[in-house]
Structure formats: structure tokens, C-alpha cells
Amino acid sequence: MILDAARLAFFNLFARETRSVLVKVLGVTILVLIGLWFVLRGLFMTFLFPWIAGFFPEIPDWAGWLSFVFVVLASIGLALGLALLLSPVTALIAGLFLDDVAEVVEKRDYPEDIPGTAMPIGPAITSSLKFLGVVIAGNIVALFLLFIPGVNLIAFFLVNGYLLGREFFEFAAMRFRSPQEARLFRAKHASTVFLGGLVIAAFLAIPFLNLLTPLFAAGMMVHLYKLISQRDLGFHRST
Template structure:
């Protein structure tokens, strides 16, 4: 069930109907990361430039030369910091981007793969925004916990996959289920199939760990959980 859903979700990403949503999602993710790079650079300069001014010799022309070199150094440091923290950041970024495109993805998948079924109903905009922000906060806290365990041998990778597998699986499944059920019923369905949802979440976490490819995580995760929800719903009716 899980691997069938994952295979179908991966196939969806290459379909013509997905191209517009795919490029919009990738573009927003890249723009977010670029903005974060600039933020890290200016933070680095704000933190360290005053100390450099205090410690540098009072020589004519030193400031311009040092400012030029320091700007380059700050940019490189920000890039390294962003690369080092990407494993932590990509999951929260996925949470925000997914909230923008989940219904678009769902409509494409439902129309193309399940034309005989009743179409889902989009979650109200305000409620979807609240859930996305809540999800964003939870994923940040969960990944900070995983980050603290990075220095523990044998635990770091397990922590990353366990935290993101659980959180991403839970939230994406509930988002998909809420197109057809109330929020309470979606949570109850997820709890009844918690093992299956967790395993699907681990597939998303594995996708998340692949550099460059992970930029498409929001679309892959949304499509995967739409397929999984359909399969679980059929099982519930048997």
C-alpha cells in the first residue's frame, strides 16, 4: 500500500498537469532559501562587524579594504551555515510551501487518478493557514530536538528520520483526510492507521534527505498522502 502510493506520487510529479504547480513550488522554495541566505549574511555582519571595528588597527583606508573582504567572508559563512542547517530547515519550509499547494495537488491527483470518486473539499483558507503555521512550529521544535542529538553517534540519523517521519506523516495525512472528513474524524482515522501513516512518513523523510530532489518534497508528500488516504478509506469500508 505504502510503496504503491509512493510510486504513484513520484509518477504524478512528472505528469503535465503538475508542471505549473511543480515550478511554482520549486520557485517559492528557492526564493525562501535565497532570502534566508541574505538574512543569515546580515545577521553574521551585525554580530561580528562591531567586534572587528574595535579590534582592527586605526590605519587610513583599512575600513574599506576590511569591509570588502568581510562582506565576502560573511556571504560564504552564510552559505555554509545555510548548507549545514538545510536538513533542519527543509522540513519547516516544506510545511509552509505544502500549505499553499496541497489543495492544488489534491485536485490534480483526484481528477486524474480517481475520476469516479467524489472530489474533496478544500480546507477553509483561514483554518488551513492556522494549521500550516501550527505545523511549521511543531516541525521547527521537533527538528531542533533532532539537531541536539546530531552529535550522539548512532542516534543522529535515527532522530532525524523518526522526528520527520512522524511529524510529516501525521500532518500530511490529516491534511489529505480533511478534504473528505472533519478534523476530528481525520485525526481518528490517522490514529487507527498510525503504523501505516508512520511508515509513509518515513518514506517522505527519506525523500527529504536527498539533496536537490528534496525541493519537491511538498508536492511528493501531498500526492503520497492523497493516495494513501484513498487506500486507507477503501480498507475502512471492507
């Protein structure tokens, strides 16, 4: 069941219906990073560069080209620094489009089922920030165990598996149930959700591909929710 959900979610990432979501996520991410670069460069040129130049008041005119080289190198350094923000920024932006992915999955693979209800923009932003916080918090915990041989890798998967599984399964469930009922449903199937979270954690550990983690996780948990719901028809549904 879990592997089926993961397989379907992975192929859905590259389906024709999902490409528009990918384009939006990557496009907005690039625009945000470019905007950050201009803002940081402006702050550097306005405040930091004059302060640094104050330490070298006696530079002769013939060495003025050094200032130009320094500015160019600083701009490149800022760009490289922003590259480190690529993953969290992508995660934050992708979190705003989780419902788009869920809708694609539901229409593509469950056309006969009643479609879920998308979250309003406010809760969607909150969900996006929660995902970012979950990833950061989980990896901070794993970082503390970094120097314990063998434990750090296990901690990474256990912490991220639990947190990511919980967040994304409840996201999928809340498209069809009340928040309280979604949490109860997740708790009832906690072991299955945790195993699904481990798959997401493994996806998160793959360089470059992990930029798509929120989209993969959303699709996978929609599939997992559907599969579990089909087996647990007796669970009370809110009206």
C-alpha cells in the same frame, strides 16, 4: 498499498500537471531567500560593520580595499548561511501549496471520485507552520540521541515517521472529512499510516530531493487515504 501510494506520489511529482506547483514553490522560495539576503546584508552594513570597523580606527587609506574585501566576503558568507535555510524555507512555502498537489492527484488518478475541499488560507498557513514545527521538533529529539550508536538513525525514522505520517494523513483526510472524523480515521489505521510516515521519513533523508518532501508527502497520503477508504467503506462519513 503503501508502496503503491509512494510510487504514484513520486511519479506525480514530475507529472506535467504538477510542474506548475513545483515552479511556484521553487520560485517563491528563491524570492524569499533573496529578500532575506538583502535584509540581512542591510542590517549587517547598518549595525554590525560600523561596530567592527570601530576596532580598527587607524587603518591607513591605502588599506581601504580591505574593507571592500571584507564586505564581499561577508555577503558571500550570508549567502552560504542562507543555503542552510533552504530546506526549512522550502518546507514552509511548499506547505502553502499542499492542496494544489492534492487536487492534481485527485483529478489525475481519481477522476470519478468526488473532489476534496481545499483548506482556507488561514488553516493552510497553520498547516504549513505545523509541518515545519513537526520536522524541527522531530529532529531535535533525534539530535539528543545523536551520540548513541545506532539509536540516532532509528530515532530519526521513528519520530519523523510518526509525526509526518500523522500530519499528512490527517491533511489528506480532512479534504473529505471533518477534523474530528479525520483524526478518528487516522487512529483506526494508525499502523498503516505510521508505515507510510516511515516512507516519507526515508524521502526526507535524501539530500536535495528532500526539498520536495511536503509535496511528495501530500500526494502519497492522498493516495493512501483513497486506498484505505476503498477498503474501509463502513467507516462513518460525516455529512
